[in-house]
Amino acid sequence: MIQFQYERAATTKAAINGLANSTHAKFIAGGTNLVDLMKRNVMAPTKLVDINRVPLKDIQQLNGKISIGALALNSQVADHPLILEKHPLLSQALNAGASAQIRNMATVGGNMMQRTRCPYFYDTALPCNKREPGSGCGALEGVNRMHAIFGTSEQCIAVHPSDMCIALVALDASVIVAGPKGERRIPFEEFHRLPGNQPEKDNVLQNNEMIISVEIPDNELSKNAHYFKVRDRASYAFALVSVAAALTMDGKVIRDARLAMGGVAHKPWRLREAERSLAGKTVSEETFRQAAEIAMQGAKAFKYNAFKLKLGPNVIVEALKNAAGLV
Amino acid sequence: MDKHKSTEKPEKELSSESRRDFLKTTSILTAIAVAPATVAKAAEFNLGEKMSTAFETTPVNLTVNGVKKQLNLEPRATLLDTLREQLDLTGTKKGCDYGQCGACTVHVNGQRVLSCLSLAIMHEGQEVTTIEGLAKGQELHPMQQAFIKHDGFQCGYCTPGQIMSAVACIQEGHANNEADIKEFMSGNICRCGAYPNIVKAIQEVKNGGRKS
Ligand SMILES: Cc1cc2nc3c(=O)[nH]c(=O)nc-3n(C[C@H](O)[C@H](O)[C@H](O)COP(=O)(O)OP(=O)(O)OC[C@H]3O[C@@H](n4cnc5c(N)ncnc54)[C@H](O)[C@@H]3O)c2cc1C
Numbered sequence: 001m002i003q004f005q006y007e008r009a010a011t012t013k014a015a016i017n018g019l020a021n022s023t024h025a026k027f028i029a030g031g032t033n034l035v036d037l038m039k040r041n042v043m044a045p046t047k048l049v050d051i052n053r054v055p056l057k058d059i060q061q062l063n064g065k066i067s068i069g070a071l072a073l074n075s076q077v078a079d080h081p082l083i084l085e086k087h088p089l090l091s092q093a094l095n096a097g098a099s100a101q102i103r104n105m106a107t108v109g110g111n112m113m114q115r116t117r118c119p120y121f122y123d124t125a126l127p128c129n130k131r132e133p134g135s136g137c138g139a140l141e142g143v144n145r146m147h148a149i150f151g152t153s154e155q156c157i158a159v160h161p162s163d164m165c166i167a168l169v170a171l172d173a174s175v176i177v178a179g180p181k182g183e184r185r186i187p188f189e190e191f192h193r194l195p196g197n198q199p200e201k202d203n204v205l206q207n208n209e210m211i212i213s214v215e216i217p218d219n220e221l222s223k224n225a226h227y228f229k230v231r232d233r234a235s236y237a238f239a240l241v242s243v244a245a246a247l248t249m250d251g252k253v254i255r256d257a258r259l260a261m262g263g264v265a266h267k268p269w270r271l272r273e274a275e276r277s278l279a280g281k282t283v284s285e286e287t288f289r290q291a292a293e294i295a296m297q298g299a300k301a302f303k304y305n306a307f308k309l310k311l312g313p314n315v316i317v318e319a320l321k322n323a324a325g326l327v
Numbered sequence: 328m329d330k331h332k333s334t335e336k337p338e339k340e341l342s343s344e345s346r347r348d349f350l351k352t353t354s355i356l357t358a359i360a361v362a363p364a365t366v367a368k369a370a371e372f373n374l375g376e377k378m379s380t381a382f383e384t385t386p387v388n389l390t391v392n393g394v395k396k397q398l399n400l401e402p403r404a405t406l407l408d409t410l411r412e413q414l415d416l417t418g419t420k421k422g423c424d425y426g427q428c429g430a431c432t433v434h435v436n437g438q439r440v441l442s443c444l445s446l447a448i449m450h451e452g453q454e455v456t457t458i459e460g461l462a463k464g465q466e467l468h469p470m471q472q473a474f475i476k477h478d479g480f481q482c483g484y485c486t487p488g489q490i491m492s493a494v495a496c497i498q499e500g501h502a503n504n505e506a507d508i509k510e511f512m513s514g515n516i517c518r519c520g521a522y523p524n525i526v527k528a529i530q531e532v533k534n535g536g537r538k539s
């Protein structure tokens with residue numbers, strides 16, 4: 001790890017000022033992603049601004065929504081009574097990620113900003129357009145078992161690894177960010193981006209902006225929500241495919257459906273067409289199977305991840321069955 | 328030679344510049360302590376404590392197993408390396424050094440965390456408990472006793488991390504049944520596969536009703 005300058009900020013303003021005049025400065029929150037990447041020289045900021053003392057840890061009910069501070073810990077959010085009661089989908093997704101120790105360190109903002117786990121991104125001896133623009137994509141023709149099947153480009157086929165973000169995109173969350181010119185609000189679905197020909201950009205946050213909080217509008221999805229994650233071992237592994245499913249039901253009839261998929265794209269992948277196909281239908285495995293087929297339209301596999309084309313729809317059906325109480 | 332010179336100069340400039348900043352910020356902080364709210368407000372724009380410049384060590388205060396420690400550390404020193412190499416507390420193990428095995432688990436302010444992915448400087452003023460701090464004098468912690476009783480290890484390399492994690496797992500309320508224990512202990516890998524016995528040890532302590 002290279003040497004760097006270290007600064008501790010106590011307010012949002014000080015934190016944002018800490019980034020000014022320094023293109024190689026980064027915030028550090030839990031450190032669980034950044035310290036890992038710095039040890040491997042994948043990232044080498046020359047200055048770290050420690051934001052852990054900025055008071056942004058609150059989880060609170062506001063008018064018609066719940067607000068979660070960017071520095072709330074993943075474990076704190078997962079275990080919070082308000083989240084357990086109103087957004088169990090988010091609790092489940094958080095607890096499906098990483099380990100208890102990591103969730104005690106990882107923050108909401110850091111989780112959103114975590115980088116891909118693509119092995120070509122991690123290995124500085126190999127080409128990667130995300131790490132080193134223009135060097136090529138090693139995964140395209142390489143070992144691409146963990147990689148994307150939706151929204152890929154010739155430049156990059158990496159996936160965003162977060163579980164938390166899959167639940168948040170399904171719950172129609174918004175992200176509040178602050179910069180030198182004040183605050184702005186970004187719909188969660190627009191926060192992360194597709195690789196296109198700028199895979200070095202994971203999301204739309206500017207270099208001098210900070211995530212302040214995430215807001216989830218109240219909904220009626222809490223009784224029929226399920227996060228289903230398939231991985232190489234039972235726990236403590238990244239998703240091969242995961243699905244967040246939540247339904248608002250009128251007896252056996254679906255009024256509103258939310259579906260999002262993880263492990264399949266460069267961003268949390270919302271399945272809007274499939275959601276629309278479910279509205280007004282009576283719950284059944286057949287209905288779910290049809291929705292899953294719609295969801296998978298446009299998927300494109302690479303040499304080693306073709307299994308995701310089969311696994312994907314099965315995980316969608318299982319998540320929906322669990323959400324609807326059919327299992 | 329020339330090249331060497333030209334890289335050295337900006338470095339020097341950088342560090343003297345930053346030292347000035349440090350003094351400036353320090354005096355602002357002192358000012359806040361004694362000044363009325365307006366001054367504090369004016370200073371708010373700058374309320375980042377500049378702790379260190381690259382190539383400098385910084386004073387860091389930690390309470391480790393109940394004892395106050397004053398250290399001088401590079402910002403890049405992890406908590407794990409600090410415990411093992413500065414404080415000679417080698418009970419905490421380095422397995423992977425990348426957050427993947429749990430061997431380095433310690434408690435910070437009572438919460439279990441991975442010391443390998445944590446910079447020591449981020450824990451200024453906080454309380455760290457390692458495996459060495461668990462026993463009360465000669466009396467082992469109930470979790471340590473239960474690991475011995477149930478053979479919760481073979482080679483023992485993962486054990487300090489397992490025990491620190493297990494103690495926290497019960498405190499968090501995540502040890503209510505076998506499935507929960509397995510899920511919430513999944514961050515501690517055991518190459519020897521002592522898992523079933525580790526679960527038994529945790530269940531015994533949990534049912535024995537002693538929580539710490
Ligand atoms: C072994 C291992 C297994 C894991 N498994 C999973 C898993 O299964 N599922 C999963 O979802 N995740 C998993 N993770 C990833 C983990 O969730 C992330 O590392 C964590 O969420 C990052 O949060 P942090 O606070 O530690 O971020 P940091 O490491 O502190 O920061 C990460 C990035 O976010 C930026 N940042 C932090 N806060 C802000 C902010 N408020 N505003 C703007 N930028 C900010 C930092 O500058 C940095 O670039 C795993 C990690 C490890 C090490």
Ligand code: FES
Nearest residue numbers: 422423424429443
């Ligand atoms: S040494 Fe820290 S998790 Fe392996």
Ligand code: FES
Nearest residue numbers: 481483517518519
């Ligand atoms: S006892 Fe050997 S690794 Fe766990």
